[in-house]
Amino acid sequence: MDIQLAQIIFQIINFGLVLFVLTRFIYKPVIKLLNDRKEKVLAAAEASNKILKEKENLEKVKADVLSEANQKAKKMETEIKDEAKKEAKTLVEKSKEELSLKEAKFTKELAELKQEKFKSMEKEFKQAAVLMAEKVLGESIDAKKHQKLIDQQIDEIIESL
Amino acid sequence: MLQVNVTSAIILSDSQKKKLETALQKKYSKDELVFNYQVKEELIAGLNISVAGKLYDASLKARLNQLANKI
Numbered sequence: 001m002d003i004q005l006a007q008i009i010f011q012i013i014n015f016g017l018v019l020f021v022l023t024r025f026i027y028k029p030v031i032k033l034l035n036d037r038k039e040k041v042l043a044a045a046e047a048s049n050k051i052l053k054e055k056e057n058l059e060k061v062k063a064d065v066l067s068e069a070n071q072k073a074k075k076m077e078t079e080i081k082d083e084a085k086k087e088a089k090t091l092v093e094k095s096k097e098e099l100s101l102k103e104a105k106f107t108k109e110l111a112e113l114k115q116e117k118f119k120s121m122e123k124e125f126k127q128a129a130v131l132m133a134e135k136v137l138g139e140s141i142d143a144k145k146h147q148k149l150i151d152q153q154i155d156e157i158i159e160s161l
Numbered sequence: 162m163l164q165v166n167v168t169s170a171i172i173l174s175d176s177q178k179k180k181l182e183t184a185l186q187k188k189y190s191k192d193e194l195v196f197n198y199q200v201k202e203e204l205i206a207g208l209n210i211s212v213a214g215k216l217y218d219a220s221l222k223a224r225l226n227q228l229a230n231k232i
Contacts, residue, residue, distance in 0.1 A: 046191050055196050126229040141206050153207050153219035154177055158184040160217065 163192040168199045169208035170220065186214065 030096070165185060167173070173181075178198070183200035185194055189212070200228075 149206055154181055157217045161188045
């Protein structure tokens with residue numbers, strides 16, 4: 001089998017032609033397509049990363065806001081509880097004070113009433129006792145006893161002079 | 162001159178008056194005493210003597226009053 005130069009040249013030209021056609025119409029568009037897709041994927045990835053970062057930021061913000069809200073809520077709860085306790089304590093103290101004042105007033109009025117009643121009864125009792133004594137003694141002392149009594153009293157008065 | 166007021170529940174006998182006057186003259190020897198005798202049944206029994214701003218009250222009425230005050 002002889003080597004034919006013309007055929008070799010033809011094959012070379014033919015190969016070059018095929019290479020040119022493949023390069024021109026297949027390889028470059030494919031490469032371009034791949035590059036475009038690569039760029040799109042990269043852009044999408046970047047956008048995705050950006051969204052993820054934003055999501056993370058938002059979650060952080062959300063956590064901060066929630067934490068702050070919780071702290072505020074706890075603080076408000078504590079303040080409200082303290083305020084309520086303080087108010088309740090004040091009310092209890094005020095009620096006790098009022099009760100104490102009323103009790104003192106009632107006790108005083110009761111004591112005054114008792115005293116008044118006691119004085120009234122005492123006066124009546126004294127009057128009754130004196131009247132009874134006057135009645136009994138006046139009737140029981142006769143003239144002889146009376147003279148004897150006066151003698152004794154004169155002696156007593158003379159001693160006390 | 163010193164007034165002596167003697168109030169009794171019954172009339173005092175002369176001997177009682179004499180006894181009283183003698184004792185009072187002895188006590189107030191510097192003064193001339195004038196005796197006023199009075200009867201008040203409300204004294205119930207006994208007598209009282211008022212002299213020189215002092216009252217010697219031995220009447221039963223006074224003692225009952227003292228008793229009433231103590232009650």
